[in-house]
Amino acid sequence: MEPFIRNDQYNFIRRQVQRLVNGHSTVADQSVLQALESLVEEKVLGRFGQLTDEQRWLLDPLSHIQDKEEAERFLAHLKPYLIPFNDVNEQTVKKLFPKAKKLKVPALVKTDLREFSYVGWDDIGSQRRYLILQQDGKLVGVSGSFNSSMKKGICAFCNNHTETGLFLSETKGSTQDTFVKKGNYICRDSRTCNRNLTSLERIEEFVDRLQS
Secondary structure (H helix, E strand, O other), X not given: OOOOEOHHHHXXXXXXXXXXXXXXXXXXXXXXHHHHHHHHHHXXXXXXXXXXXXXXXXXXXXXXXXXXXXXXXXXXXXXXXXXXXXXXOHHHHHHHOOOOOOOOOOOOOOOOHHHOOEEEEEXXXXXXXXXXXXXXXXXXXXXXXXXXXXXXXXXXXXXXEEXXXXXXXXXXXXXXXXXXXXXXXXXXXXXXXXXXXXXXXXXXXXXXHHHO
């Protein structure tokens, strides 16, 4: 069976599995637990389009998870079916960011690309952050200035309370020789952000807004 689970979908499943484990450790009422199991199953299946019988069979044990050990086995069983992020090499970076002449490729050699919904890294020399994500089967790149905040905030991508920084991208304005800055606070650590992402909706809206 081919990989069919995106990183954000896997993260969402992981959170729902934790809800089941917490529920079984704190609730004794079987009717409440059955309702929780049905809700979790509905939410997870709702994150996918049409599933094959084989894919459904792989996800089927979800609603029967009761403890941490079962949760770990289930998640490990799903891992081989995660879709890896496209390999990011020097040619890819040059194509997406043609104006950045000396931009270095992020070090992803020993990284599990299945754990990425997007790739983000900082260029120390220019104090800019570069982001690459996949939209409609294609790689899209955006860049902007990035200034780390001294306090925690809500990330515009993963919607978690983490250490953040202000990402600002400059685009041409509606009149000649004018520019508009657009952006928001995002996770300072892109890998942490990728682990927290449970949906691509916010990051795709963010990139669309920068490019509009």
